[in-house]
Every structure is written in structure tokens, then in C-alpha cells.
Amino acid sequence: MGQYPITAGVFGKALAIPGTGNTNIIPESAWLFENQQQTPITGTNYTGSQIYIGAAGDVIAILAGVTGAQDTVTVLNLSPTFPANPSYPGFSGGTGYTTGAALATSVTSLVHKSPANQPAGLTVDITANVMATVGAAGLTYTNGAFTVAGGTGLTGTISVNAGTGAIETVTITDLGTATPSDTFEPKGRGGDDTGSIVVQSLGEVTAITINAAGTNYSVGDICTVTQAGSDGNCTFAIGAVESLMPAVGDVVRFAGVQLGTILPAAVAYVIDSGDATDLVALK
Numbered sequence: 001m002g003q004y005p006i007t008a009g010v011f012g013k014a015l016a017i018p019g020t021g022n023t024n025i026i027p028e029s030a031w032l033f034e035n036q037q038q039t040p041i042t043g044t045n046y047t048g049s050q051i052y053i054g055a056a057g058d059v060i061a062i063l064a065g066v067t068g069a070q071d072t073v074t075v076l077n078l079s080p081t082f083p084a085n086p087s088y089p090g091f092s093g094g095t096g097y098t099t100g101a102a103l104a105t106s107v108t109s110l111v112h113k114s115p116a117n118q119p120a121g122l123t124v125d126i127t128a129n130v131m132a133t134v135g136a137a138g139l140t141y142t143n144g145a146f147t148v149a150g151g152t153g154l155t156g157t158i159s160v161n162a163g164t165g166a167i168e169t170v171t172i173t174d175l176g177t178a179t180p181s182d183t184f185e186p187k188g189r190g191g192d193d194t195g196s197i198v199v200q201s202l203g204e205v206t207a208i209t210i211n212a213a214g215t216n217y218s219v220g221d222i223c224t225v226t227q228a229g230s231d232g233n234c235t236f237a238i239g240a241v242e243s244l245m246p247a248v249g250d251v252v253r254f255a256g257v258q259l260g261t262i263l264p265a266a267v268a269y270v271i272d273s274g275d276a277t278d279l280v281a282l283k
Contacts, residue, residue: 017051017270017279025062025245025269030281046281048266054278059254064266068244072213073122075239082237084220093204094234096175097128097227102211104226111218119221122214126225126234129201131175132156135183137166138195145173146186152176156197158186165190170197173229205234217241 015031028043029035035043048064082090103126107119141160148154153176159169167186178184182199185191205225217238225234251271254263262282270279 011050011282013283014052015046015049015281015283017046017281023248023271025247027245031283044269046267046269048268049281049283050265051263051267051270052280052282053257053259053261053263053276054280055276056257056259057276059257059263059270059276059279060251060272061254061263061265061267062246062250062269062271063252064268066246066250066268068246068250069213069215070117070243071119071216071218071241072244073210073217073238073240074213074242076124076208076210077237077239078208079237082220082222088222090222090235090237092233092235093128093206094225094231095202095204096131096230097126097203097205097225097234098131098172098229099126099128100227101125105223106226107217107221107223109218109221111221113216113218117216119217120214121212122217122223123211124223124225125209125211126205126227127207128203128205131172131201131203132170132197132199134167134170135196135198136194137161137168138185139192140165141167141186141189141191141195144189146189148178148184148187150184152178152182152184154178154182154184154199156186158189158197160189167195167197172203175199175203203230208234208236 024044026042026044029045029047030041030043032041034047078091080091081087102123105122105124109119143159145157155174156170156172158167160167178199180199180201183196185196219238221238222235248271257276
């Protein structure tokens with residue numbers, strides 16, 4: 001008999017594990033005496049059972065106590081004031097932003113957490129006001145980066161008509177100290193000196209959505225959107241978080257388990273028994 005040296009003494013309950021396991025991770029107990037629900041049982045959680053192997057092979061399982069990603073962000077709070085007691089500033093559209101996806105964030109958390117559980121990984125998609133448009137198209141300009149006269153520090157890129165060199169679009173990379181309605185000619189791209197761009201906004205963020213949910217956040221954490229060329233001052237609060245169940249990727253493979261073995265591990269889910277069969281959960 002392939003009994004491991006670690007034993008759990010005498011078992012009082014046994015439950016056959018159907019088929020080759022179940023990739024559906026359902027947190028309710030598979031044991032009727034634990035969940036008290038009406039049959040048929042839908043839960044697949046063996047709640048720390050040990051597993052008897054009736055025919056040799058591999059067993060793939062998730063151990064008891066294993067969790068999925070914790071405190072992932074599910075809702076952003078875009079109210080200007082976060083409703084705490086006392087309240088504090090929440091959403092601010094910031095300046096100098098352009099519409100973008102998968103932008104990193106930094107976070108200031110009001111909840112003390114250990115160094116190993118610091119909030120991280122939240123990325124967002126943003127929509128921002130267009131900072132500039134083409135005023136006059138001009139002629140004979142070339143594609144690429146431009147500067148402007150006047151000391152504002154505004155920089156950007158233009159794209160032009162391949163035939164005439166007329167300016168078709170403009171993208172601001174750094175607004176500098178320019179303000180709405182300011183008009184500039186793009187310098188450094190040739191041209192007939194008649195083209196112009198007009199500043200329309202300060203690049204305020206108008207919408208934010210979650211791209212990647214991150215982990216270890218708390219409701220009320222204040223995050224700042226990071227984007228090159230921006231003023232780095234768009235902030236928002238975390239509105240809700242959720243801790244996830246373990247996933248199929250959290251498995252442990254017990255390879256080549258012998259007939260008659262009782263696995264020396266507390267098992268929550270049997271995902272796949274491989275070629276091991278006749279598995280029995282024991283308590």
C-alpha cells in the first residue's frame with residue numbers, strides 16, 4: 001500500500017469523487033453534512049479533505065487555503081469628493097493627458113498593509129479632452145515632431161497630406177504653459193509659415209475605466225494616472241474591491257501516486273485526476 005508517512009488517523013466519512021475531477025470551482029462544500037443544501041450537491045469544494053487513490057496515476061488538485069487574487073479593483077469612484085468621515089478629495093481630471101489605454105497608476109493607501117501586500121498592478125484606460133486642433137492647414141509641412149515659438153514649452157507631432165504638405169492632424173506631447181485658444185505655428189517641420197494649431201483644452205481626463213484590476217487595494221485608496229507628457233495630477237478613488245476564488249492555474253500536481261495512497265495534503269478541489277481513478281475524499 002502506498003501510504004505516505006503522514007497519516008490523519010481514522011476517517012469517519014468518505015465521498016466518491018466523480019469522474020476525473022471538476023474544473024468548475026464552486027466554493028460550496030461537496031459534503032452534504034457541511035452545506036445542508038438539498039440534493040443534488042453542486043459545490044465542488046472538498047474543504048480540506050484528504051484523498052484516497054484507488055488506481056495509480058497523477059492527481060491535480062488545489063490545496064485548502066489557496067486563494068485567488070485578493071482585493072482586486074471592481075469599481076472606480078469618480079466623485080470629486082470621496083464620502084468618508086472626514087471626506088477628502090477624490091476624482092480630479094488633471095491636465096496634460098491624452099486618450100490612452102493600459103496606463104499605469106500609483107497609489108496612496110489609507111489602510112496599513114504589510115510590505116508583502118502593498119496595492120499594485122491597477123492599470124486604466126482614459127478618455128481626455130483633445131488638447132489642440134489644426135487652425136490653418138498651410139502647405140509644404142512634413143510629418144514629425146514640432147516645437148513652437150514663445151517660450152511656452154508646447155511640443156507635439158503633426159501629420160500632413162502626402163501631396164501638398166497641408167497639416168491634417170496634430171497631437172500634443174507636452175502642453176507646457178499654453179492655455180486654451182492659444183495659436184501657434186509648428187516649427188521645425190518646414191512649411192510655408194501659414195499653418196497653425198489652436199489649443200482647445202488643458203487635456204483634462206473625462207472618463208476612466210479599469211484595464212487590469214491589480215491586487216491588494218482598499219476602498220478609498222487614491223490613485224494617480226501615470227502618462228508621459230502629462231502633469232501627473234489626474235486622481236481617482238477606489239470604489240469597490242473583490243477577492244477572487246482560486247483558479248485552475250493554482251493547482252499542484254501529485255505525479256505517479258501509487259494505488260492505495262492517501263495524499264498527505266488537505267485538498268479543496270480536485271481539478272483533474274490524470275490517469276489516477278477511483279478517488280475518494282476522506283474526513
